[in-house]
Amino acid sequence: MTDELNAPLGLNAPLEPRPAPRRRGRAVVFAAALLGGACLAAFAPTMRDPQAGRPVAVARIETVEPPAPASPPAEHVATESDKRADEIADIEKRSGVKITRIGGAEAPGALVIRLDEQHTALAPAPDKRVMEKGRHGPLPKIGAGGEKPMEIYARPAAISARLPAGAPRVALVVGGVGLNAQLTASAIDELPGAVTLALAPYGADPESVAAKARDRGHEILLQAPMEPYDYPRENPGPHTLLTTRGAGLDDLRWLMSRFSGYIGVVNYLGAQFTADETALTPTLTDIAGRGLLFLDDGTSPRSLVASLAPRLALTAARADVAIDAGASGEAVEKALTQIEALARRNGQAIIVAGALPRTMARLARFARELERKGIALVPLSALASRVEDKEARAGKWK
Template structure:
């Protein structure tokens, strides 16, 4: 022990050691603080990615050996056609042309020499699994004709409007749903047609009607919706024949205004016909027009007659929705030879499930008494739901649901 040790106060050595250790710890902490963690993490991630790329480049199966199944397909000799060539291989340039045109095998040559017996109507090609022969099997045709048919339109001031073709073909017949093939036991059943209107304005309501209602239900579209061409085309693709609703003046107009271009009793006949053309140019493919409101307009013979004459001249039908008891549409249609129908029952005059069901029962009774009847409803959710439910069971009660065109007198081809 040195003299200094003896002379230093007790405890001072330990305190000095502690101060020295604390200083070293603080220095080490400051060094750690200078090290930024982000570069370290980045370098580590880069090493992991590089290792993965190297693994994929070196290893034959980087996914670790997913199971693969291989099988051998044994070839079979194709069946021979009457010409001696294998089925599916044209034996001559003419047979190649026939195949390109959709002709059945063996259809080459003049009639009576291997001519095809393919049906005239819609058919499905069915391949015989043993012989390879293609047979055309007829099916019930319920697809609507494409619209617009170039023969049935003409350019007018507001766009393309319907017309009767040069050969007398009318839009009404062309765009109607094809007549269903009715079994002999059902041919005497009373027929019921239902039209649901007010479509095209609400996207949800329109989609629900197209999806829920059977294709035999005729759909009527208001002229003010957006993207009507596409929506109407979708409805027709599902098999629904369609009508165009034409807004007409109600008794409380203008407090109750159907919309732009409404047909009015205060306008001249030329002005109303011009407005009618505006509506007719909204979308293609409809079989006729239907009233939209219009209690005052349909009660005025002087205002209505020129409009119905123009509808008839263009080969369309006219539907009165049955909402006005003062309508003179039937009388005018009879004088013009218009293809005409009037709804016998407004199904949702009271929009409740019970009231709609009662109206449908009343429609059935009328169809039983007359042989056919027409009902009209608007595209309310409750109306769509009740009509869809009713349609599923209508045949079990002895009634046949048909499109509107199947219940109307054909009328004459123009006026």
């Protein structure tokens, strides 16, 4: 008989999982899951940090381009500074005077030393001895002791000892100074002091321009506008001297009062005016009576200045060559060659030119080259014809 008491223990028991072991396994799995979650939560920050919490030093890495290979040195091009330095070296060589610079430095590009001008000082202007009060301002006059503005304000004609006695002489007169600031500065600073400058009566401050020009050693002229043949289509400017005003001198005296220190007057245009004896005579008489000289710019073949000057006791001169305002480079070169030839043939010559961009540099070079060619550059006052004292005493101007 088989029953629960007699059957072998466990042989006929059903093969079911035991509940106790099954509950412990689940508990273990659940506990492991909880522990794993806690570990993940604890180490989550370190898992996002690739260094896992270890000390870290941060450094910026920048990409630097390698230096470009050095290019071959460019061919040297002479600059204006180089030219000025060469000019100073040439002065040292010709004069025998060594220019010593502090620390052995090279000469600055803007420095030009002109030895011929260091000893040329012009008399201060205005000089009260040769000045009187006029309606429009100060006017030149002959002083009580016979002093004349054309003598007091003139630049001495110093001839270089390197030139032979009796060397031909050239006077260069540059007009139109005072109208354009840049050209005015170039004329005053770049041209040698022996060049005579003719100042226009217009501009913001002609007195200041006159003072600067004279400070650099230039004797100066008043450039007076005069009536041309096609006036008023071609109008030289306010207070132009006109033939229709007869012997009236108010315009002339307005022009004369614009600045001081000039040695004389030069015409600007004026082909009609200088050909009219009725209008020209009182003008030249007034100029002579004030101790001034007159320069005819030589542009009008009908001018009467040369014929009137002796009987008016006027110190006068006429330009031999005039460079026209619209002259080409070829025409300028031809004029300069012509003036050299005239100076050698006649012993002296006068050339007139305008302060224009196309001619300024060439005129400066021409003026500085004259001595090397055996020709002396002199101020206009050295070439103006002087009248005899007996003629001067006979001159009537009022």
